[in-house]
Amino acid sequence: MTETQPPIRRGRGRRPAAEVREQVLAAAGELLLAEGMAGFTIEKVAARAGASRMTIYKWWPSRGALALDGYATKVRTVLEFPDTGDIEADLTAQVLAFTHLLTGTGAGKVIAELIGASQTDSELSSAFRERYSAPRRALAVEAMAKAIERGQLRDDIDPQVVVDQLWGACYHRLLIPDEPITDEFAKSLVHNVMLGIKR
Amino acid sequence: MTETQPPIRRGRGRRPAAEVREQVLAAAGELLLAEGMAGFTIEKVAARAGASRMTIYKWWPSRGALALDGYATKVRTVLEFPDTGDIEADLTAQVLAFTHLLTGTGAGKVIAELIGASQTDSELSSAFRERYSAPRRALAVEAMAKAIERGQLRDDIDPQVVVDQLWGACYHRLLIPDEPITDEFAKSLVHNVMLGIKR
Known part of the structure; x- marks a missing residue:
């Protein structure tokens, strides 16, 4: 380019x-x-x-x-990772943008089909990871690494696992739609991840 | 029966x-x-x-x-939900059993294919949810509801969201294999969900 x-x-x-x-x-x-x-x-x-x-x-x-x-x-602009210096706000904004993309546009059906087809098409699976999921994962990991440096996140967490907890949770509701993808879900997700669920 | x-x-x-x-x-x-x-x-x-x-x-x-x-x-016995009275131990055992099933047997490939095909086959999608994912989701939600009653989990959490954070994270690594499914991943996952990631 x-x-x-x-x-x-x-x-x-x-x-x-x-x-x-x-x-x-x-x-x-x-x-x-x-x-x-x-x-x-x-x-x-x-x-x-x-x-x-x-x-x-x-x-x-x-x-x-x-x-x-x-x-x-197509989705690059919608999914730009905000960097306001407040990781909880940034993760909430990013997860909300992602869930809105999944539910409010044709993108949810398309990405579900792409992931679906990639289960039996190794070329498509590689393309998906190299051209979409791995670079997006890297953006989220980088944002969390910066937040660890700023002292906003515990320094013993593995940001890669947090990516699965946030985006994986959204993909879960997209691909196995037992429960709906709502704003309440997105906010709860980030809240739970930030605070934990232990009393 | x-x-x-x-x-x-x-x-x-x-x-x-x-x-x-x-x-x-x-x-x-x-x-x-x-x-x-x-x-x-x-x-x-x-x-x-x-x-x-x-x-x-x-x-x-x-x-x-x-x-x-x-x-x-086939997977019922492996995925029985333990109830020892300690929710963190039970979730860890359950998530580990699930990840071992995904990685150590042919089940991972099969479930990935089933979810994949169900993206363009609405009958299969319904069968998957009615006969597999919804009943399993209910078991996990019930275990967490009991733990809330026992005072082990915050009473303001939505157990449905926690299901997505735990099992959804595992499915994410199965379906979009950017990162591997390991015991370390499974333990980190439950640990993060229990404690939160905020410093």
Whole structure:
């Protein structure tokens, strides 16, 4: 994305590679949210972005990889990790943003399908982890590491486990919907994680 | 299972219905762990259990329902909820038993596939919840409700949310394997949930 390309004027029929890439990603994210994985094809993304299939295959090794990068691009703004210096406020804001994304947009169904399909598709599973979950996990771990340094969190906790307690809990209600994903749930979750449940 | 049936002697070619049912369930659980959902058919279960397909269809409305009941029967003993009167010990034992089941047997792969497939199969999703996850959730909630009465847990917590924090965290590592499921993880999880992470 930051590679330097000779500037080619628009209107002469060629767009800079970085711009094409952005448009392909945007098209992939939109198509995925509109049609789910069932309707997601490289052909349709190419048509939406006005790019060739060859161009897309040059950058993405598979349909799954393109879908995941499109999804990650689409939700990036919503899921930016706030850093106000108050870890409880930041975690609450982040978990609420995530649950709103899951329940209030088409993203919940899409991510459930992607995780579902990745149980029997190892290429999609790798794409999901490399292009979406691992980088997002790293952001949360980094925020908690800073909060440990600031003295807001116990220094004997493993932030990786806390990620599973917060986001894993949300995915649990998404994938096995015995109980609903509500704001009350999200707030309770962060509250329990911060304070513990022991009397 | 507790319906009264006239006792019919074995060797006369007929087994009591309750016995047939148990054998079908055992056969379903074994077949599922051996071959996963991909190799799971009502025909194979019927052959293993020496029962007719008609008999099986009389009790189970679908392949998914039979698979889930077979799975629940298979793991029931392993996942019995201990009640020693010490909720932290009981939750630790239960979460460890669950993580050992996920990592040390074929059950992890099977349950991941079942959850995966249930994202695009609403009948399987209902079967999963009705026959497996909801009853198991209820056991955990009941154990925590008792611990609240005993004064071991804060009385303002929602045990339903704690279920997501504990089991949801384990499912998270199973379904999106960015980080491994280890004993250390399981113990940390319960410890964090009990004590909280705030300094």
